[in-house]
Amino acid sequence: MNYRHAFHAGNFADVFKHAILTGLIEALKAKQTPFHYFDTHAGAGRYDLRGAAARKTREHEAGVQRLLGTARLPAALHIYLNLVRALNTGNKASDIAIYPGSPLIASLLMRESDHATLCELQADETAQLRELFAGDARISVHQRDGYAALDALLPPPERRGLVLIDPPFEAQEGEFDAIEAALAKALARWPTGMYTIWYPIKLRQQTLPFLRSFVRRKIPKVLCAELLLHPDNSALRLNGCGMVIVNPPWKFDRQLEELLPVLREHLAQGRFGEQRVEWLTGE
Numbered sequence: 001m002n003y004r005h006a007f008h009a010g011n012f013a014d015v016f017k018h019a020i021l022t023g024l025i026e027a028l029k030a031k032q033t034p035f036h037y038f039d040t041h042a043g044a045g046r047y048d049l050r051g052a053a054a055r056k057t058r059e060h061e062a063g064v065q066r067l068l069g070t071a072r073l074p075a076a077l078h079i080y081l082n083l084v085r086a087l088n089t090g091n092k093a094s095d096i097a098i099y100p101g102s103p104l105i106a107s108l109l110m111r112e113s114d115h116a117t118l119c120e121l122q123a124d125e126t127a128q129l130r131e132l133f134a135g136d137a138r139i140s141v142h143q144r145d146g147y148a149a150l151d152a153l154l155p156p157p158e159r160r161g162l163v164l165i166d167p168p169f170e171a172q173e174g175e176f177d178a179i180e181a182a183l184a185k186a187l188a189r190w191p192t193g194m195y196t197i198w199y200p201i202k203l204r205q206q207t208l209p210f211l212r213s214f215v216r217r218k219i220p221k222v223l224c225a226e227l228l229l230h231p232d233n234s235a236l237r238l239n240g241c242g243m244v245i246v247n248p249p250w251k252f253d254r255q256l257e258e259l260l261p262v263l264r265e266h267l268a269q270g271r272f273g274e275q276r277v278e279w280l281t282g283e
Contacts, residue, residue: 005168009047010060010099012267013241015067015080016227017166017198018105019259020243022083023076024162024196025109027249034113036156037106038163040146040182042118044128045103049096060099066266068096074259083108102164103129107139114138117153119146147182155190166198176210180217187219187246194247201240204232214244214280221282223248225256227263228274244280253277 008014028035049060067073067081083105088096100108103118110116116139120126126143133139142149150163163186169175179197186195201207214222228240245252260275 004053005043005101006047006051006053007057008059009054009101010049010065010096011057011063012059012227012229012263012269013063013198013200013238014060014099015063015267016241016263017243018100018102019074019077019080019263020225020245020256021102021105021164021196022080022109023252023255023259024194024245024249025106026076026079027252028160028162028194029109029111030249031160033160034111034115034158036158036161037110037114037116038150038153038156038161039103039106039116039118040150040163040165041167042103042120042125042129042141042146043101044125045101045118045132046128047099047101049099054099060096062269063267064099065096070266074255074262076255077259077262079109080105102166103139104132106164107133107136110138112138115156115158116140117142117149117156119144119149121145147178150182150186151189154186155193159192162194162196164196164198169200172200172202172206173209176206180210180213183246184217192247194245194249196246197244199242199244200238201226201228201232201242202235202238206235207242211244211280214246219246219281221248222246222280223253223256224276224278224280225260226274226276227260227267228272229264229267229269230272240274253279 087098223245226242230239256277264273
């Protein structure tokens with residue numbers, strides 16, 4: 001595996017993913033009972049925007065950095081940006097140095113009674129995760145295949161929670177097939193769990209079979225959100241991204257309908273821009 005998220009940390013896709021993740025975790029916190037957060041492809045958890053990888057692409061400058069000085073944002077986006085700011089106290093909004101990955105965002109939002117399972121295959125990133133969360137009894141880190149871990153570790157003791165499936169998509173169609181297989185097993189073990197899957201959009205024809213699979217498999221209550229900054233007709237760049245949410249929180253579609261136009265406005269990379277929120281099944 002050659003993918004390293006450090007090159008892309010804080011880009012528009014991260015903003016989209018992490019704002020939605022924040023909204024989902026905040027919805028889980030609306031109930032007092034504990035929940036479990038499960039991350040199948042956790043990455044390093046924290047990224048140095050002044051490091052060589054981030055400086056090579058500078059993708060965060062067209063992503064999270066554009067939003068840090070903005071006011072009057074949807075609640076989930078506001079909370080997410082406050083987490084980023086808190087990790088960069090002492091730095092100007094135009095000169096942030098640290099960007100949190102999904103595991104760190106989740107840990108900062110979790111309560112003392114909540115727990116997380118983080119899976120990562122790459123040894124160096126697993127080591128960084130273990131160092132980052134050393135001493136945090138709420139969080140367990142596993143160097144293992146996240147798809148296989150779903151079949152082995154679900155359901156969690158809390159019986160309530162969220163699974164984030166966010167793979168590197170080095171082989172696009174193959175990754176979609178792996179997600180479908182893993183999700184089928186996970187739903188059989190934990191049908192009431194909440195699952196969210198991030199996916200890239202390059203060519204529309206690559207994503208359609210995956211989205212149609214939720215209807216074909218008769219999975220109830222599946223919500224889809226997409227943000228496109230470029231037309232979906234080129235395999236040479238990331239034109240947009242989407243998230244599928246299985247068993248979303250009540251009225252979460254309304255939160256997304258408020259969030260996505262704001263992201264489209266502030267993250268635009270040209271005249272083109274599209275967003276959509278759609279129920280694939282149920283409503």
